Amino acid sequence: MNPGLSGFEGVRAEVRDLAGEMVRLRRDFHRHPEPGFEEVGTAAKVAEWLEGCGGYQIRTGVAKTGVVADLIGRDPSGPLVALRADMDALRIQEQNEGIDYASENPGVMHACGHDAHTAILLGVARVLADNRDALKGGVRLIFQPAEEGPGGAEPMIREGVLRDPKPVAIFGLHVWSLLPVGDLALGEGPIMAYTDELQIRIRGKGGHGAMPQETIDPIVAASHLIVELQSVVSRSVDPLDSAVLSIGKIRGGSIMNAIADEVILEGTQRSFLPETQALLKRRLDDLGRGLDKTFGTQTEVTVIERYPATVNDPEMTRLASSVAEELLGPGHVQTGLRLMGGEDMSFYLREVPGCFFFIGAGNAAKGISSPHHNPGFNLDEDSFVLGAELLLRLVERFVL
Numbered sequence: 001m002n003p004g005l006s007g008f009e010g011v012r013a014e015v016r017d018l019a020g021e022m023v024r025l026r027r028d029f030h031r032h033p034e035p036g037f038e039e040v041g042t043a044a045k046v047a048e049w050l051e052g053c054g055g056y057q058i059r060t061g062v063a064k065t066g067v068v069a070d071l072i073g074r075d076p077s078g079p080l081v082a083l084r085a086d087m088d089a090l091r092i093q094e095q096n097e098g099i100d101y102a103s104e105n106p107g108v109m110h111a112c113g114h115d116a117h118t119a120i121l122l123g124v125a126r127v128l129a130d131n132r133d134a135l136k137g138g139v140r141l142i143f144q145p146a147e148e149g150p151g152g153a154e155p156m157i158r159e160g161v162l163r164d165p166k167p168v169a170i171f172g173l174h175v176w177s178l179l180p181v182g183d184l185a186l187g188e189g190p191i192m193a194y195t196d197e198l199q200i201r202i203r204g205k206g207g208h209g210a211m212p213q214e215t216i217d218p219i220v221a222a223s224h225l226i227v228e229l230q231s232v233v234s235r236s237v238d239p240l241d242s243a244v245l246s247i248g249k250i251r252g253g254s255i256m257n258a259i260a261d262e263v264i265l266e267g268t269q270r271s272f273l274p275e276t277q278a279l280l281k282r283r284l285d286d287l288g289r290g291l292d293k294t295f296g297t298q299t300e301v302t303v304i305e306r307y308p309a310t311v312n313d314p315e316m317t318r319l320a321s322s323v324a325e326e327l328l329g330p331g332h333v334q335t336g337l338r339l340m341g342g343e344d345m346s347f348y349l350r351e352v353p354g355c356f357f358f359i360g361a362g363n364a365a366k367g368i369s370s371p372h373h374n375p376g377f378n379l380d381e382d383s384f385v386l387g388a389e390l391l392l393r394l395v396e397r398f399v400l
Ligand SMILES: [Zn+2]
Pocket: 111, 112, 148, 372, 373
């Protein structure tokens, strides 16, 4: 047994009593997954549950399918704390067998655990509503669409979820199958990366494959560029900083004996610091210009900024860390978390100090170890009570 499960002893009876309901909700979401901005059924169930809790001021249709609910306690002039969950699924065909709640929506699957995030926050919602009179201040629950892309946080913020009043703090969690249930990981400062999309168009001059002297071969140029790109992170980025440049797609040419007209490369670049993000862009432009000089091509580099780095406020992170250690016991809170993945929780954290943390949802003994976004992804539902208890304890630090 994982010694981290000692954390269950600290889970309040109200949360334990809701364990079955949270599992039921999660399995319902899991069975009926909806991709970004199509979370219509999910949002309706969220709103219905919140309605049933009583006391919430509920806004639906925020950024298309988002739901925001405010619970104001006995003293409305007190601080407001925000909690965020994401509701969207991925366009992946589920391959889990032997579970009776597998996706019934072909080609769509909750393969990242956002079904769990929504269920956990609904559990929290019920406990808060039942204890509304004890709160001084309020709690805002944010259920957002489209975290996996194109991004629901930014439009939710544009529609005012961080205003009237502005929260003093925001917290969110991600279940994590690569971390054992009972453990938690978090970090101060940037924990997840700037996520930028790359599109590189290399124009040449097509022609007969046997007469290259009459052409400008963009495939040869692209090959050089891909190799040169490998020098950006290794030679231009500070070795004590981190960055990634990956080309994931090459498109060009149509037949074996003709030289192509153009090649399109697509990829992703990741970094933690704004100056590194700018450096990567600069170096890509330099390499593109150098390529054109060498090969006579015309290269266009486009960097599309998707999500900024997810930056945890140091004070809020220390608070989350101490709350987690209290619940899970010493040795079960890993600090210094850093991932090259992207998260649109980052947009909220640019506006409001807060902390985004990862709670363990893996369990080797139960055979739960598939990585996120895998068609066989699953998670240990025992993590739900721990996640709910942690969020409640964090809220209580501000509004009790
Ligand atoms: Zn994901």
